[in-house]
Each structure stands twice: as C-alpha cells, then as structure tokens.
Amino acid sequence: MCDRLAAEAGVSAGQKLSTALGLEPRLAVSERDAAREGSALESLACWAGRFTPTLSLSPPAGLLLEIGGCLRLFGGVEVIVEAVLGGCAGQSYSTLWAVAPTPLGARWLAQAAAGEIHQEAPAMQVALAALPCGVTGWPDEVVKRLESFGLKRLGDLHILPGAGLRRRIGNGPVDDLLRAWGELPDPQKPFIFPEIFGSHIELPARVEHAEALAFAGQRLFAALTGWLHGRQLLVRACSLHLTHDDGAQSALVLRFAEPAADEGRFLRLLREHLSRLKLAAPVEALRLQADEVVSKPGASAHLFDQQPANEGALACLERLRARLGEAAVQVLGEVADYRPECATRQFDPATDFAFSGASTARFTSPRPLWLLPVPQALGERGVSPHWHGPLKLLSRAERLESGWWDEGERGAAGDVRRDYFVARNPQGQWAWVFRDAEGWFLHGLFA
Amino acid sequence: MSALPLPAALAEVLARGDVWRGDTLARLPEDAVPSGHAELDAELPGGGWPRGNLTEILVDRGGLGEMSLLLPALSRLSAAGGWLALVAPPWLPHAPAWAAAGLALERLVVVRAGRQAAWCCEQLLACGGFSAVLAWPEATIDAKALRRLQVAAEGRSTLTCLWRPQALAATPSPAPLRVLLAAGKGRLSVCILKRRGRPAAQPLNLSIARPGRTNRALVGPSLSPAGARSAAVAAVA
Numbered sequence: 100m101c102d103r104l105a106a107e108a109g110v111s112a113g114q115k116l117s118t119a120l121g122l123e124p125r126l127a128v129s130e131r132d133a134a135r136e137g138s139a140l141e142s143l144a145c146w147a148g149r150f151t152p153t154l155s156l157s158p159p160a161g162l163l164l165e166i167g168g169c170l171r172l173f174g175g176v177e178v179i180v181e182a183v184l185g186g187c188a189g190q191s192y193s194t195l196w197a198v199a200p201t202p203l204g205a206r207w208l209a210q211a212a213a214g215e216i217h218q219e220a221p222a223m224q225v226a227l228a229a230l231p232c233g234v235t236g237w238p239d240e241v242v243k244r245l246e247s248f249g250l251k252r253l254g255d256l257h258i259l260p261g262a263g264l265r266r267r268i269g270n271g272p273v274d275d276l277l278r279a280w281g282e283l284p285d286p287q288k289p290f291i292f293p294e295i296f297g298s299h300i301e302l303p304a305r306v307e308h309a310e311a312l313a314f315a316g317q318r319l320f321a322a323l324t325g326w327l328h329g330r331q332l333l334v335r336a337c338s339l340h341l342t343h344d345d346g347a348q349s350a351l352v353l354r355f356a357e358p359a360a361d362e363g364r365f366l367r368l369l370r371e372h373l374s375r376l377k378l379a380a381p382v383e384a385l386r387l388q389a390d391e392v393v394s395k396p397g398a399s400a401h402l403f404d405q406q407p408a409n410e411g412a413l414a415c416l417e418r419l420r421a422r423l424g425e426a427a428v429q430v431l432g433e434v435a436d437y438r439p440e441c442a443t444r445q446f447d448p449a450t451d452f453a454f455s456g457a458s459t460a461r462f463t464s465p466r467p468l469w470l471l472p473v474p475q476a477l478g479e480r481g482v483s484p485h486w487h488g489p490l491k492l493l494s495r496a497e498r499l500e501s502g503w504w505d506e507g508e509r510g511a512a513g514d515v516r517r518d519y520f521v522a523r524n525p526q527g528q529w530a531w532v533f534r535d536a537e538g539w540f541l542h543g544l545f546a
Numbered sequence: 547m548s549a550l551p552l553p554a555a556l557a558e559v560l561a562r563g564d565v566w567r568g569d570t571l572a573r574l575p576e577d578a579v580p581s582g583h584a585e586l587d588a589e590l591p592g593g594g595w596p597r598g599n600l601t602e603i604l605v606d607r608g609g610l611g612e613m614s615l616l617l618p619a620l621s622r623l624s625a626a627g628g629w630l631a632l633v634a635p636p637w638l639p640h641a642p643a644w645a646a647a648g649l650a651l652e653r654l655v656v657v658r659a660g661r662q663a664a665w666c667c668e669q670l671l672a673c674g675g676f677s678a679v680l681a682w683p684e685a686t687i688d689a690k691a692l693r694r695l696q697v698a699a700e701g702r703s704t705l706t707c708l709w710r711p712q713a714l715a716a717t718p719s720p721a722p723l724r725v726l727l728a729a730g731k732g733r734l735s736v737c738i739l740k741r742r743g744r745p746a747a748q749p750l751n752l753s754i755a756r757p758g759r760t761n762r763a764l765v766g767p768s769l770s771p772a773g774a775r776s777a778a779v780a781a782v783a
Binding site: 412433434443444466470487530543546 | 607608609610611612614635636637638639641643644645646647651652653654656657658660662665666669670672673674675676728729756
C-alpha cells in the first residue's frame with residue numbers, strides 16, 4: 100500500500116522493494132503491523148460513536164456504521180456522510196466509502212471506491228451489478244474460476260441459477276451475493292465500546308517539540324470523544340502517557356473543572372498544557388487514558404434554537420489554570436478561625452462546597468476586605484502609630500487571642516495575642532492595625 | 547407668522563428619539579448595574595456601572611473606600627448567581643469581609659495572574675461566563691492591550707473595572723468611563739473624568755459605609771493594652 104505522493108512517482112502495491120525504491124528514493128518503508136491496524140480501527144470505531152451507537156468492525160480496514168436510525172438527528176444522509184468524511188480527513192485517514200441498504204453491499208461499493216449514496220435497494224442492486232467480481236474479497240481461485248466462465252461482473256453472476264452456481268463455486272460466495280442483494284438476512288456483530296478507554300498511537304517520526312504532539316493528540320481525543328458519546332459518559336480527568344525514545348515514560352494529566360465531552364475543549368486545554376511542557380527526550384508513542392469518568396446526566400435539548408451559549412466560566416477557568424498553574428486560580432472560602440490570616444482558604448473552582456457551608460458566625464466587629472500578606476511593622480511617633488501620617492484610632496480594641504495549637508509548626512500562624520483597631524490616617528485611608536508585644540502593625544485595609 | 551405654535555413644535559421635535567440635547571446624558575441601550583448610590587447613578591450614563599464596557603478606576607492609595615463603592619453592585623450580581631473574578635489583586639482578599647458584604651465566595655475567583663493579567667482578563671471577558679471582572683493590570687499596560695480588552699468586553703454583560711494609578715488621568719484610554727477617586731472630608735470624592743455624553747461638572751462626594759465610629763475619634767494610648775489595664779486598675783481603686 101502506498102500514499103498519493105508515492106503513487107504519483109509510480110510506486111504501486113505488489114512491486115519489489117528495490118523497484119519501488121528505484122522509482123522513488125525518498126520512499127519511507129514500514130512493515131505492515133496487523134495489531135496496530137486493528138487498534139487504529141478500534142480507535143476509529145470509538146470516534147465514530149458520535150454518529151451512531153450501532154457500528155461494527157469489518158477487519159482489516161472496514162467500518163460499518165448503521166445510520167438509518169440517526170438520519171433525522173443529523174438532518175439527512177448527505178450531512179452525516181459529510182461529517183464522517185470530514186472527521187476522517189481531519190484525522191488524516193484516507194477513506195473509500197458508500198452508503199447502501201445492506202452492509203455487504205455498502206462494503207463492496209466502498210471497496211470499488213464508489214462514493215455513492217443509495218438509499219433504495221433497486222438502485223443499489225443496479226450499482227452492485229456493475230461491479231467486477233474482484234471487489235468481493237473471495238478467494239483467488241473462485242475469482243479466477245468465474246473469470247474463466249466469462250463472468251466479470253457481479254450482475255452476470257446474480258442472474259445465473261443459484262443451485263448450479265453453488266455446486267461450482269461453493270456456498271460462501273453465493274450466500275454473500277444474496278446478502279449483498281438483500282435477499283438473505285445479514286446480521287452484524289456490533290462493536291462494543293470498551294469498558295475502559297485507553298488508546299495508543301505510535302508516532303510516525305520522533306517528536307521533539309511538545310507543540311507538535313497536539314496533532315497526534317487530536318486523533319486520540321477524537322476517539323475519546325466518540326467513546327464518551329457512545330457510552331454516554333463525561334470525563335473528569337484523563338492522562339496522556341508519553342513514551343520517550345529512551346524507553347522512559349512520562350504522563351501529562353488533564354483535569355477538567357467540570358466533567359466534559361467536548362473535543363474542542365479537550366484540545367484547547369491540551370494545547371495550553373503542551374505549550375508549557377518541556378520534553379526530556381523525543382517522544383515515540385502516545386497513549387490516552389480516561390482516568391475518571393462520570394455518567395452523563397440526561398438533558399433535553401431546547402425546542403427552539405437558542406443563541407449559542409458562551410464557553411462558560413468553568414471552561415475558561417480551566418484554561419487559566421492550565422497556563423498559570425492550579426494554585427493561581429482559586430475561589431475563596433471561609434474558615435472558622437479568629438486569626439485573620441487563617442480565616443481565608445482557597446479552593447479549586449467547582450469543588451463540592453458542602454463542607455464549607457459551616458461558616459463562622461459573623462464577626463460583630465468590622466473586618467477589612469484586604470489583608471496584607473505579612474503584617475507591616477509601623478513606626479511609632481509620640482503616642483500613636485504612623486502610616487503615611489499619624490493614625491487615629493476609631494474603634495475600641497478587639498482582642499484576638501488564639502492559635503496555641505499550631506504554635507511552632509512550620510507555615511502556621513501560631514499563637515497570636517493582638518489588639519486590633521480600626522484607624523484612619525490624614526490621607527483618608529482606613530486601616531486595620533494591631534498592637535502586640537512587638538509593637539504596632541498594619542494588617543488590613545478597609546477598601 | 548405667529549410665535550405661539552412654535553414651543554409645541556419644538557417640544558415635539560425634542561421628544562423625538564433621534565434628537566439628542568447637548569445638556570443631557572446619552573441614553574445607552576446597554577444595561578447597567580445600579581451602583582447603590584443614587585447620586586452616582588444619576589451621573590453615570592445608563593444609570594449605573596456599565597456592563598459590556600471597560601470602566602477605569604483611578605486611585606493611588608488603598609483603603610479610601612474604593613472597593614466599598616463597588617460592593618453594592620457586586621453583591622447584586624453575585625446574588626443573581628454570577629461569577630466574579632479578581633485578577634491580580636494587590637493584597638489578599640479576606641474572606642469573612644467579602645462574605646459579609648453579600649458575595650458568594652464559591653463564585654468569587656481570585657486569579658494570581660503575575661505578568662499575564664491582561665491575557666487573563668481578556669480570556670475571562672471573552673468567555674462571557676462572568677458577571678464582573680475586577681483587574682489590577684500592570685502599570686505598563688499599553689493602549690493596544692486596553693483596546694483589546696475593550697473589544698473583548700463589548701457586547702458581553704460583564705461589569706469590568708480596571709484599577710489604575712491616578713498619574714494616568716491625563717493619558718488617553720479607550721475605556722468609555724473613567725472615574726478618579728480621592729479621599730474627601732470623611733467621604734469619598736468621585737470625579738468622573740470621562741463618560742459618554744456631556745462631561746461631568748464637579749466631583750461627587752459620596753458617603754460610603756465605613757467601619758468604626760467616625761464622629762468620635764479615640765486617642766491611641768487610652769485604648770492600648772497598657773492603657774486599658776491602667777484604666778481598669780483605676781476603676782478598681
């Protein structure tokens with residue numbers, strides 16, 4: 100098998116390798132690997148789960164999609180065909196296709212590179228009748244035998260009496276013929292979406308720049324999206340395992356703020372992560388694994404067209420987190436602690452807030468909107484503390500004495516004993532200051 | 547020619563929607579969030595803080611009441627289920643105070659953007675999922691970046707406030723509303739530098755809720771721990 104560029108140079112299947120290399124010295128030759136072809140077909144089947152839940156594999160390279168039940172959803176057979184072909188091209192698979200009422204008919208027409216849509220059986224039968232016997236994939240001796248009879252087209256074969264034909268070429272081919280024509284039932288073995296998603300891809304060339312992985316990743320994420328659709332799931336976290344050329348493995352974990360099944364969103368997040376990733380060694384293979392999945396809540400679509408919804412706050416935060424780091428984008432939460440520096444906690448957006456509901460009783464005395472990261476020592480002139488001028492104390496002292504339990508622990512606020520005051524300076528700035536054994540400190544701003 | 551019918555005709559002309567009088571504020575189709583201060587609402591085009599446009603707040607010092615000025619609008623947005631974002635705030639937000647102001651903390655996002663405040667802001671505006679974005683961009687943010695932010699904000703229903711230093715009051719900016727804040731006598735002086743419609747005549751003096759007792763200042767030593775103790779001793783004696 101060869102690609103378009105090689106075919107233009109005159110290379111074709113069945114040539115000797117030396118002949119092919121003579122025709123096109125730049126030819127990249129690789130061994131055919133049935134296992135990898137099989138896994139590629141399975142990943143493509145996963146991807147096709149977005150179009151129809153009923154599909155079946157027809158190895159080595161065929162995929163049958165039952166689209167009769169989904170025509171109304173997609174708005175016509177042309178639309179669905181266009182979507183499938185566009186998706187295959189996006190993943191850089193070249194396709195031969197056909198639409199027909201019987202599975203075998205569709206397969207033979209596709210193998211003959213028909214690229215036609217036949218929704219009615221008679222039209223399909225006319226098209227099938229014109230096909231050469233070679234497209235059926237029957238054993239060579241059967242095809243040769245038929246040719247020696249002078250039977251070149253399937254149509255010639257179909258008009259012959261069945262019993263005589265059976266005696267000459269065996270039951271299998273004749274049954275195939277009847278199935279293709281729709282005269283025998285042809286049940287297909289449905290493709291079962293795997294219980295756990297894990298898809299593997301070998302890169303055709305070593306990749307040294309992380310950004311270049313986005314393209315290969317696209318195929319994997321396309322398969323993941325189809326699999327999620329097929330199983331009616333949403334993914335909360337998945338990981339991309341990279342195999343380096345020195346055999347080492349590394350993993351890139353993608354975590355979503357809310358469970359999602361949207362390929363565009365996956366890819367945007369992947370690009371953000373890849374733009375920050377430094378590869379230790381060139382990458383040979385990728386494996387995508389869905390780590391945490393949740394089942395999709397049922398939802399009805401709107402009856403009338405709604406204006407397209409925006410991306411939404413959570414999806415946006417996810418991208419910010421990918422670029423700035425998880426810790427840089429957080430929502431606030433209250434903690435029941437009297438020490439001001441301990442009263443605020445940061446949470447990941449969209450975490451479960453059930454536990455933070457037990458909020459502190461509201462303080463009766465005022466609390467400032469802003470706290471300084473570290474209390475700032477204030478000078479003292481005469482009797483009053485100074486901060487851009489003498490501070491005027493405007494409230495009674497509020498004694499906070501708390502925290503003996505984490506005294507001496509690393510990073511803890513420790514035991515504090517402070518008298519807090521609301522104060523104002525001549526510039527009109529309202530400050531929250533405290534006095535402890537070491538003197539006056541500025542701790543917050545009433546902004 | 548009689549002069550009598552003229553006023554009626556003039557009133558008719560003035561009542562037409564496409565006639566704008568130079569001494570009135572532009573009426574904008576955009577929606578606005580009432581600021582919670584009637585005097586300020588009267589001066590702001592649309593009757594409140596504009597959504598879908600940049601608002602620049604020029605203030606040099608913290609603690610004047612600049613955030614309290616916005617809190618009524620923010621709590622209204624938060625109560626309606628909206629997400630709020632603080633991008634690169636200069637200090638740490640103190641959760642109990644924000645909660646006491648009526649904001650839902652689980653929808654108050656703090657973004658420590660570092661040097662990417664402008665990018666973050668643009669993303670937050672463009673996603674359309676936020677009701678308010680308050681950002682403290684770097685002082686070096688240029689007109690091009692501001693223009694991008696204004697474009698990102700346009701057509702969204704996000705209340706967008708950029709906090710910038712006062713020194714930039716004379717520098718032109720694409721933000722349609724620019725407000726300069728300063729401390730007045732026990733009040734907050736709000737000077738509208740730029741708005742749609744005729745320029746604002748004079749600064750407003752708004753009374754903002756302030757902590758503590760403003761009428762009676764207490765002098766330091768009498769309330770310092772040592773002073774309190776001596777007062778108690780005196781009471782016992």
